[in-house]
Amino acid sequence: MVIGFDPVRVLSRIARLCKFCLERGIVTRANVVDHVTPHRGDWTDFVTSELQSLCGPCHNSAKRQVELRGYHCDVGVDGYPIDPNHPFNRAGGSD
Numbered sequence: 001m002v003i004g005f006d007p008v009r010v011l012s013r014i015a016r017l018c019k020f021c022l023e024r025g026i027v028t029r030a031n032v033v034d035h036v037t038p039h040r041g042d043w044t045d046f047v048t049s050e051l052q053s054l055c056g057p058c059h060n061s062a063k064r065q066v067e068l069r070g071y072h073c074d075v076g077v078d079g080y081p082i083d084p085n086h087p088f089n090r091a092g093g094s095d
Contacts, residue, residue, distance in 0.1 A: 018055035020062050023082070024074055032059040038067060 021028035030053030039045035054063060066072055071085035081088050 015053040017053065018058050019052045020054055020058040020072075023072075028055045028058075030055055032056055034059055034063060 016030055018026075018028040018030045032054045034052050034054045035046070036050040036052050037045070039049055062072065062074075071087070072081070072083040073086070074082050076082045083089065
């Protein structure tokens, strides 16, 4: 842990619900403070980059998927991907 960095205090300042779960219509308490853009060990990015609140499962799976692929694979009730960065949506879909 970084000296002077209190994740509980940071989490209380940004949001208390998981951002990824909320995007899917699920209310889940957040317990992880996550960097929106990976800092990759860069101290300046670590300290100054934008933060988001996530639950443990989303941080360990959904966030990793987004970092590797660049989009969420979640689908809406209509069966279509909800992430505008998903290849289906970038290609204009098939109507």
